[in-house]
Amino acid sequence: MAEAxxxxxxxxxxxxxxxxxxxxxxxxxxxxxxxRALAEAGARLTVVDADEARLEALxxxxxxAGADVxxxxxxLTSSEECExxxxxxxxxxxxxxxxxxxxxxxxxxxxVDTPDEVWERILxxxxxxxxxxxxxxxxxxxxxxxxxxVYFSSVSSLLAHRHHGPYAASKGGLxxxxxxxxxxxxxxxxxxxxxAPGYTETELTRAYLARPGMREEMTALVPAxxxxxxxxxxxxxxxxxxxxxxxxxxxVLYIDGGRTLx
Numbered sequence: 001m002a003e004a005x006x007x008x009x010x011x012x013x014x015x016x017x018x019x020x021x022x023x024x025x026x027x028x029x030x031x032x033x034x035x036r037a038l039a040e041a042g043a044r045l046t047v048v049d050a051d052e053a054r055l056e057a058l059x060x061x062x063x064x065a066g067a068d069v070x071x072x073x074x075x076l077t078s079s080e081e082c083e084x085x086x087x088x089x090x091x092x093x094x095x096x097x098x099x100x101x102x103x104x105x106x107x108x109x110x111x112v113d114t115p116d117e118v119w120e121r122i123l124x125x126x127x128x129x130x131x132x133x134x135x136x137x138x139x140x141x142x143x144x145x146x147x148x149x150v151y152f153s154s155v156s157s158l159l160a161h162r163h164h165g166p167y168a169a170s171k172g173g174l175x176x177x178x179x180x181x182x183x184x185x186x187x188x189x190x191x192x193x194x195x196a197p198g199y200t201e202t203e204l205t206r207a208y209l210a211r212p213g214m215r216e217e218m219t220a221l222v223p224a225x226x227x228x229x230x231x232x233x234x235x236x237x238x239x240x241x242x243x244x245x246x247x248x249x250x251x252v253l254y255i256d257g258g259r260t261l262x
Contacts, residue, residue: 015242018042021093022241023086024100025076025133027054029202030152031102032061033230034237039067041238043098046089048072076103077124082132090140098241099137099149101130104170111165119166126170127177134181134192142188148241151178153196155256171196175252182250191249193240198256200228224257232257 020043024035027049035047040063047069049055055071058064070092074085090096104126107118130151141147156164157171175194182192199218201209209215209227219227233255239245240253254260 013042015041015238015244017098017238017242019044020097021090021095022046022098022100023048023089023093023096023137024102025049025085025129026101026103026152027051027058027071029102029205030197030200030230030233031100032058033202033234034100034102035069036061036063037234037238038098038100038241039064039069042067044068044093046070046072046093048074048076048085048089049103050075076129076133077121079128079132082129083136086133086136086140095144096137096140097147099133099141099147100152100237100241101133101149102152103129104152104154104167106164106167108163110163114165122166123170123173126167127173130174131177134177138181138185138190141190142185146189147191148243148245149178149181149190149192150237150240151192151194153178153194153252155196155198155254155260157196157252158254158260178252179250186249189246191240191246193245193249194252195233195236195240196252196254196256197233198222198228198254198259200230200233202230221262222257222259223261226257228255228257 022038022043022045024031024045024047027047035045039045047058052073074081076082105122151174153174154171156168157175178192178194236253236255
């Protein structure tokens with residue numbers, strides 16, 4: 001296992017993550033995949049989630065077991081808690097070099113059947129937490145004169161999927177928030193970008209894809225002829241979070257097998 005980890009670090013060494021302090025928000029699905037890849041690249045991580053079971057699974061993951069990975073349980077639906085998470089992480093890591101925001105939720109239903117509490121819950125977790133976490137991290141990174149932020153958006157920020165009203169609104173808002181933060185902080189050495197995956201197979205999408213005919217229906221929309229895999233996404237996250245992308249900021253990178261071309 002140690003030999004495999006060293007091989008992985010050798011392959012990603014050019015990205016310069018060795019010893020860098022990284023905060024990953026979200027331990028499920030693509031957040032966990034990003035955390036594993038960053039750990040294998042030699043970064044020092046704090047991973048945050050409200051679900052302790054997800055954090056426990058990540059701690060036991062072979063990619064993280066021998067790496068410098070700590071976890072923090074937190075409910076990110078308040079400004080105060082988001083500030084605490086960033087402050088605590090920066091103190092424990094001795095600074096904050098990278099932020100990856102990969103937390104979010106959806107509730108598929110028509111707009112006319114969407115109650116206020118569902119709208120507010122989705123917007124708070126998907127968009128407000130991105131603002132609160134980014135604001136706190138941005139202050140630290142600007143003071144340090146460097147930093148990289150990568151947010152998880154979605155093709156739903158561009159496409160008008162049915163039954164995605166609050167989710168699409170949150171991701172569209174996120175795209176604009178990313179661009180504004182990038183514009184405001186570029187001169188301070190801080191980059192802010194987003195990855196926007198198409199439908200990707202993770203444990204979080206397994207139940208939806210298991211519905212009769214759903215996998216075939218979703219796959220038929222993708223010119224590449226297949227759904228995404230976590231490894232299709234994490235490479236872009238690693239690049240955008242790295243010093244190699246220091247002149248890339250304010251971009252939303254669609255990782256969708258051509259879905260947004262249709």
